[in-house]
Each structure stands twice: as C-alpha cells, then as structure tokens.
Amino acid sequence: MRNGLLILLVLSLTLFPFTASAQEGLPLEQLILQQHFTQKELERTLTLIKEEEGRLQADIARLDLELARQKLVMEAMRRHAGDVARAYYTGERVSLLSLLFDTENFSNLLLLVDFLQLLYQRDMSKLEAYQAERTKAAVLQTDKQTRLVALQELRANYEQQLAEMLAIQAEKEQNVKKLSDSTSVESLMDHLVVDWRNRGLPAFQTFFGMLANVMSQIPELATPERIQSESLFSHTFTIRQQDFNQFLVSKDELFKQSHFQFDNNQLIVDGTYDHMRLRIVGNYELVSPKQLKFHINQLYFDGFALPQSTIEEMEKAYDLGFYPELISPNIQVEGITMANEELKLQLKIHLPFGFGKK
Numbered sequence: 487m488r489n490g491l492l493i494l495l496v497l498s499l500t501l502f503p504f505t506a507s508a509q510e511g512l513p514l515e516q517l518i519l520q521q522h523f524t525q526k527e528l529e530r531t532l533t534l535i536k537e538e539e540g541r542l543q544a545d546i547a548r549l550d551l552e553l554a555r556q557k558l559v560m561e562a563m564r565r566h567a568g569d570v571a572r573a574y575y576t577g578e579r580v581s582l583l584s585l586l587f588d589t590e591n592f593s594n595l596l597l598l599v600d601f602l603q604l605l606y607q608r609d610m611s612k613l614e615a616y617q618a619e620r621t622k623a624a625v626l627q628t629d630k631q632t633r634l635v636a637l638q639e640l641r642a643n644y645e646q647q648l649a650e651m652l653a654i655q656a657e658k659e660q661n662v663k664k665l666s667d668s669t670s671v672e673s674l675m676d677h678l679v680v681d682w683r684n685r686g687l688p689a690f691q692t693f694f695g696m697l698a699n700v701m702s703q704i705p706e707l708a709t710p711e712r713i714q715s716e717s718l719f720s721h722t723f724t725i726r727q728q729d730f731n732q733f734l735v736s737k738d739e740l741f742k743q744s745h746f747q748f749d750n751n752q753l754i755v756d757g758t759y760d761h762m763r764l765r766i767v768g769n770y771e772l773v774s775p776k777q778l779k780f781h782i783n784q785l786y787f788d789g790f791a792l793p794q795s796t797i798e799e800m801e802k803a804y805d806l807g808f809y810p811e812l813i814s815p816n817i818q819v820e821g822i823t824m825a826n827e828e829l830k831l832q833l834k835i836h837l838p839f840g841f842g843k844k
Contacts, residue, residue: 514661515671521658522675523682523790528651530683531795535644542637549630556623647795678790681762686787689760693740694804700737701780701806705813707733719835727827748824753780763788770808775818775834780806 662668707725714722727748734741744757744764755766765786770778782801785792810817810833821832 514664515674518658518661518665518671519674519678520790521654521661523678524793525651525654525658526679527682527793527796528647528654531647531793531799532644532651534799535640535647539637539640539644542633542640546630546633546637549626549633553623553626553630556619556626650793682787682790685760686762689762690764690785690787690800691803693759693764694800694806696738696740698804698806700734700741701808702812703737704808708813713833721833721835723831723833725829727829730829748827748829751822751824752783753824753829768806770822770824772819772822773807775820775836776809776811778808778810778819778822780808 662671665671704725707729708723712724712729714724716722727746730748731741731746734744734746740759741757743759744755747754747756752767752769755764757764763786765784766782767784768780768782770780773779780801782797785797785800808819808831810819810831814835816835816837818834818836819831820834823830
C-alpha cells in the first residue's frame with residue numbers, strides 16, 4: 487500500500503506541475519512537498535547569506551586596519567608637507583632665488599639652478615605623495631562605507647528570507663497534521679531535498695553556465711537573410727524559434743533535450759537534463775541601447791517551483807543578457823518582441839561622426 491502511494495504521488499507531481507503562487511486546490515501531499523521544498527531552499531539561501539555576511543565583515547575589519555595604518559602614514563607625511571608649505575609661505579624658498587643674482591660666474595649659476603630645481607622637485611614630491619596618501623585614505627573610506635551599506639542590505643535580506651521561511655515552515659507543519667499518516671510524504675520530502683541538492687542544483691548550474699556561454703555567441707545568427715532594413719539606419723533582426731533551437735544544439739548536445747519557445751514576449755524553456763525536468767520562464771528588459779537583461783520569472787525543478795531567492799541567485803551568477811555591441815560597436819537596440827515563434831530586435835545604427843541620429 488505504501489509503495490502504491492509513493493508511485494501515485496510521483497506520477498501526480500509529474501503530470502501536474504504547479505507554482506508557489508497557485509497552491510490552493512492542490513492535493514495536500516503536493517502542497518506539503520512544495521512547501522517543504524521552498525522551506526529548505528530558503529534555508530540554503532540563508533546559509534549563503536550568512537557566508538556572504540562573514541566575508542563582508544572580514545573585509546570591513548581589514549579595511550579598518552588599513553585605515554589605521556594609513557592614518558599613521560598620513561600623520562608622518564603631513565609634517566613633511568607642512569614644512570614645505572611653510573617654507574613657501576614664509577618666503578624661505580623665494581629668498582633662495584636671490585642667490586641667483588649673487589653668482590660670480592656661469593658655472594656657479596648652473597650649479598645653483600640645478601640645486602634649486604632638485605629642491606623644488608623634492609618639495610613637489612612630498613606634496614604629491616601626501617596628496618596621494620590622502621586620496622588612498624578616501625578610497626579606503628569609500629570602500630568601507632560601500633561594504634557597510636552592502637552589509638546592512640544583506641542583513642535586511644536575511645531577515646526577510648528568514649520570516650518567509652518560518653511562515654512557510656509553520657504552514658507546512660499545520661498541513662502535515664491534517665494527514666492521517668504522514669510517513670509516506672515525509673519520506674518523499676527528504677528524498678526531494680536530497681535529490682535537488684545532489685543532482686538538481688548542480689544540473690541547473692551546468693545548464694545555466696552553458697546557456698550563458700552560448701548567449702554570447704548569438705551574434706553569429708545576425709546573417710543578412712535575418713536582417714530586414716526599414717531605412718539606412720533602422721533594421722530588424724529576426725530569429726525564428728526553430729533556428730534558435732538548432733543553433734543551441736549545434737553549440738552543445740546538452741540542448742538536444744530542451745525546447746526554447748518565444749511567446750507572449752517571454753522566453754520559455756522546457757527540457758530534461760540528467761533525468762530531471764527543468765522549466766525556465768523569463769523576459770528581456772531593455773536596460774539601455776547597449777544591453778538587454780534577461781529576468782527569470784519562474785523556475786521549476788521536476789515540477790516544483792523554486793523560490794525567488796534561488797531565481798535571484800541564478801540571475802546573479804549567470805548572465806543571459808544580449809549585448810548588441812557584439813554584432814557591431816555602432817549598433818543599438820531600440821526594442822524587442824517575442825511572439826509567433828519569432829524573436830525580433832529593432833536595431834538602430836549610430837555612427838560616431840553623427841549620422842544615423844534623430
């Protein structure tokens with residue numbers, strides 16, 4: 487009976503994937519598994535945040551030591567710089583110039599000029615060295631302040647993720663109590679998390695890493711037959727869905743078991759890798775005429791929705807954006823659409839000497 491329930495649950499998860507935002511009406515066992523999966527993934531995120539916090543604190547401590555040393559260096563150099571400034575202010579250096587008029591011959595004049603030049607260069611070196619140390623101290627202070635702000639943001643993020651994790655954990659525990667026998671679902675809960683940590687996460691990292699590498703090669707598709715000219719400086723670059731999938735497979739056989747779809751201004755990826763199903767739903771944002779940034783909206787592992795924290799982790803680690811400068815440094819993007827199995831980029835040519843501008 488227990489084996490039959492396990493098989494039934496696995497089949498139901500395969501046939502009916504779901505998202506964290508649409509949990510109502512799901513079978514209770516599926517809901518508990520999704521909640522447990524989200525909880526454990528948030529726990530992993532919290533661990534990563536604490537590790538990053540430790541690195542930031544170590545950086546801040548190091549910067550404090552460098553600033554303390556810098557203060558001692560500046561105190562010593564300030565005295566030298568002060569002596570130089572005082573010599574010029576009181577006229578001591580100017581009075582040395584009068585010696586030029588007291589020289590008895592040309593040779594003595596040249597020697598005195600050389601001496602005054604060396605003295606001036608030494609004075610300027612002291613002042614420049616002091617200014618350089620002041621600049622270094624300012625950079626260190628700015629660096630420290632930047633890390634302090636990052637640390638505050640990290641702590642706020644930790645508290646937010648912790649609150650979300652505890653809320654999901656509480657809901658899960660209440661749902662487990664509703665089961666007449668929780669043994670089977672608890673066994674699946676443990677297996678799901680172990681499977682994600684041991685196979686799922688490494689597989690996603692491999693897939694995203696390879697996809698990021700291939701995305702940098704997209705300019706290879708910018709062939710004349712795919713570019714339609716509206717005017718001398720305005721063009722449309724069209725990539726058909728079928729061509730894009732063939733291009734990916736030609737770059738790596740990893741993409742043989744995946745399908746990329748352009749629909750409703752979204753890029754949707756469905757595939758299998760290492761005997762697991764993955765699904766990615768995202769869209770491109772026109773950050774600037776020089777950059778299209780890819781945002782992941784939904785991410786699934788074997789039908790289970792991954793939390794926003796994992797999505798942000800993947801976005802940070804893997805750049806799936808598009809950079810038109812890879813086609814030509816004079817090309818800029820003015821718009822993007824994904825519909826009817828086609829990705830269309832509206833391109834504008836901007837020449838450095840002014841032509842092509844509105």
